């Protein structure tokens with residue numbers, strides 16, 4: 001028997017939520033409006049009042065197949081009838097091993113050791129720990145710092161925050177609590193522009209200067225996500241890989257946002273044809289069903305860690321390799337690989353490019369850019385988050401901007417007609433957007 005509902009009405013639920021429940025990056029005193037969702041299916045989110053919104057966010061990069069997919073639902077039903085969870089210390093199970101085989105098969109060649117973590121941020125923490133333990137095992141314990149580029153975003157936990165952009169990230173607020181890492185300039189040359197070797201000089205000088213103290217360089221390949229929705233040139237990654245090889249520095253790719261096809265390649269690093277020593281995956285890993293992440297390492301990294309003192313890798317969360325999440329992830333990967341995902345992404349890219357281009361002429365707009373199934377309209381000024389989501393909801397779409405960025409990364413199953421409704425709503429709202 002389902003429990004009887006606590007709230008007599010949706011209004012009562014919303015009043016409770018507003019007072020007691022924190023939402024992401026939000027005030028508990030003056031929260032912006034939230035919209036109550038009753039269900040979600042395919043590319044639609046249905047609100048409690050019956051309105052249906054076309055989803056342009058894929059729940060922050062994750063719901064790549066849309067919602068309520070029968071194949072992933074089925075995998076979860078099967079798995080829950082066996083077990084929802086068991087500890088991973090001293091035990092193992094088919095869902096974890098099955099998923100690990102898939103991840104090893106589809107990620108670049110040297111990555112064949114898998115550590116399952118609970119969320120993207122935690123997988124970044126794990127990657128950082130791997131890099132530091134690697135050097136400690138190799139007798140170079142001084143290599144404890146990370147290097148990264150400005151404009152990055154790697155998560156909200158302390159280790160991850162410390163490698164987010166130092167200005168737009170949370171460094172100011174937590175400065176005394178964060179380790180100090182080393183930052184190079186943002187990769188300045190756009191994805192489609194002509195390459196110029198000068199663009200790499202700043203990183204090269206900085207890494208050469210500090211390589212004796214740097215455990216690893218961490219970077220989002222090709223697409224800088226929450227730190228600015230910026231698409232940079234593939235040559236940058238190639239130069240970075242060469243330099244790390246020359247100096248013996250580990251390279252971590254954070255593919256948490258870009259993994260599983262979003263940029264037009266299964267993993268964004270494939271645009272540059274380079275592989276990292278450590279890779280973080282999350283978000284779309286389970287098709288957006290539940291929280292699961294993975295940190296993959298090369299055999300060299302994993303074995304070095306395990307050969308040094310204390311002979312083990314020092315991480316092991318309670319819900320590591322949760323069988324339900326692993327079953328959802330395996331179903332999601334199989335579904336993706338069996339689908340014409342490249343065609344879908346190319347179709348979405350072309351529709352976004354055509355339909356968003358006219359926005360570039362609007363006075364409020366600074367730049368429009370698209371890559372794969374990602375469309376970005378960068379404004380001159382930040383939008384008013386108390387008002388703008390409502391304007392999109394009024395137009396039947398779910399678009400949630402942040403700061404100066406109105407961006408979409410829809411489920412891959414979205415139709416051209418649905419996408420056109422989304423892009424028309426964006427053009428309409430941005431004609432006269434409410435600003436802060």
Ligand SMILES: Cc1ncc(COP(=O)(O)O)c(C=O)c1O
Nearest residue numbers: 119120121153154155225256257
């Ligand atoms: C590139 C990147 N890394 C890490 C994270 C953090 O992932 P999570 O929110 O699952 O902790 C995100 C989330 O937006 C991300 O985009």
